[in-house]
Amino acid sequence: VSPRTKEQFEAIRTEKENLILEVALNLFAKNGYASTSVSMISKEAGISKGLMYNYFASKEDLLKRIIIGGLKQFTMFLNVKDVSNVQKDELIEFIDDNLQALKNDPDFYKLYFSLAFQAEVFAMLEAEMMKIFGDITTVFINYYQSKGETDPFTKTRFILAVFDGIGIHYIIDTETFPLDKIRDIMIGLL
Amino acid sequence: VSPRTKEQFEAIRTEKENLILEVALNLFAKNGYASTSVSMISKEAGISKGLMYNYFASKEDLLKRIIIGGLKQFTMFLNVKDVSNVQKDELIEFIDDNLQALKNDPDFYKLYFSLAFQAEVFAMLEAEMMKIFGDITTVFINYYQSKGETDPFTKTRFILAVFDGIGIHYIIDTETFPLDKIRDIMIGLL
Amino acid sequence: VSPRTKEQFEAIRTEKENLILEVALNLFAKNGYASTSVSMISKEAGISKGLMYNYFASKEDLLKRIIIGGLKQFTMFLNVKDVSNVQKDELIEFIDDNLQALKNDPDFYKLYFSLAFQAEVFAMLEAEMMKIFGDITTVFINYYQSKGETDPFTKTRFILAVFDGIGIHYIIDTETFPLDKIRDIMIGLL
């Protein structure tokens, strides 16, 4: 047998890494970060504990990678052609994209929300999150301003809070939460 | 010398218990439940680790007592004379009481929100929380029904989600969140 | 009210002491020595933990006092007028007294047997127990010798082992063990 090529190794790395990331996300979401052990992750991923440390420097590194990967996807939803002239359609799409993501990957959101309340974790993600939050805030303020809203800032802070509230309630009770109907209420707030 | 009276002992107990509860709430809110050790709590409270267990059967018991204490206060806000005939004033008072509590004791709310996403913790409090949530839901549904709202259930799920969203955003960013103005928006949803 | 007399104090002491001894014996027998806490004993006796240490220097002291008290009673059963001329009746009475004690106070025997296998405890009682065991052995050897038994020593070691075996089986299964019928078998061994 010939030795594996560089590409093959790379492929293995990526595949294993994604597997680990996925498994870890699930477990973190289910049990919380502190209550999920590295052993559990490696067992669930079908690899040895030692190998975990080939891919991730530490348990904390693993967490970081999960979050950052998720946030990257997150920013992509806000597609506004001209920030000084935000269209309603663009915000509707933003909302719909977010709700779709919520439906597709509730585990990530569960983890995301749970971490937002753990100071030490939050600290390490604050910069990333604040940037995203700032961008979105700006877009909404501009939109409400162009609509002649009396207090665009307050309205924006309100609707972004509503977003998270809805996300949370959907996550906690996926079964009975009427996400689609509530989506219409949200659109009405624009 | 005569031993302390029952009253004296009780006073000591009450005082220490409250001290521990307060310290623990702060630390849980700051670090999360799992990442806060009993050692940290006892050190911060200025007592020995062992004494903790004179007052609380376990770390979990301590958490339960904190949460249940908070929830108790929570239910008191929902003062509705006739559940089948809910008045707008009553709901306004409910909202205002909650927002006031949010301002007075942000740590408790931080803890409360952080726990809602940790399955194992949530499980242990589920019964308590679901009862409260159920009661509130009923009141709002009745209210919206009496107002002739088309879909009282969806509207209720929406406004309760909004509540939590606002609570969370206020907790995360107490400084700039315009809680009072947003309160008016919420009232407008009734 | 006049101060208590010396006699009254003495009476209180003795009464409390006996109460503690009794309660402790029960709990030690039920849970084992190591698994019975001083708290449990004091609670069960209806006194404070601190007071326990007025009567007994330590938990170990308490154990010692129980055992020594029990053993004292034990020696009284071997009433032999002339050690060089042991009568069958005397041994029958010895057996019957022992079985009676077994029935009356199974807890003590349970504790006694459980301790016999814990080296550290055994060490502390060894001298006392060995003396008793030696006395009894002598009596039985003499008896069997006088009866013309071929190997009085072996026969003695056998019957004393039988004694303990029966005691143990009775203790473990008081309900169905046919103690009275087995008593007759034992008598037959004389």
Place this chain on the structure above:
Amino acid sequence: VSPRTKEQFEAIRTEKENLILEVALNLFAKNGYASTSVSMISKEAGISKGLMYNYFASKEDLLKRIIIGGLKQFTMFLNVKDVSNVQKDELIEFIDDNLQALKNDPDFYKLYFSLAFQAEVFAMLEAEMMKIFGDITTVFINYYQSKGETDPFTKTRFILAVFDGIGIHYIIDTETFPLDKIRDIMIGLL
């Protein structure tokens, strides 16, 4: 370098496991179960405390494994071809096997006897022990019945008690107890 093979890992596990079992048995026998700490065991075995828990789920699990291992061997001694037609030879072999085991592994028997009197420990092994005791009881009752004994049940309870009595006396005083001669007396009881 390639990783160890499955066989190598298994060999390590088996060896360490047996080492721990052996060390623990010795210490339990010497000090009693409750008074033997995991620290003592690990120190005596020359491993870290943590490693103990790689091999045994808990201290209790360790005890169980010791006992169950011992009991397994125990049942093997009772080789009866036809339970409804028990032969004297079979019982003699049963007795001899037991006495041999007693000589070979006095520590196990010491532990076994000491546990029978610790309610909490006994409870956890009760099912296992009762099954074995029941099987043996049945065999002896059948045997005595076939021999025309007047009261096979009492005779059985008696001889089983005798067994344990002899075991205990041998354990306590291995040096001077005339086990072989007493074996003959036991055979005479069949």
Place this chain on the structure above:
DNA sequence: CATGAATGAGGTTTCATTCAT
């Protein structure tokens, strides 16, 4: 790349004993 035995620090909990009252 891959394994899992091994460590050691730190977690929760228990409890005999002391001591101010």
Place this chain on the structure above:
DNA sequence: TATGAATGAAACCTCATTCAT
């Protein structure tokens, strides 16, 4: 005599991380 709050050592156990293979 009597109380129970308080301590501190030590118990059982967990787990991120390392390392020989």
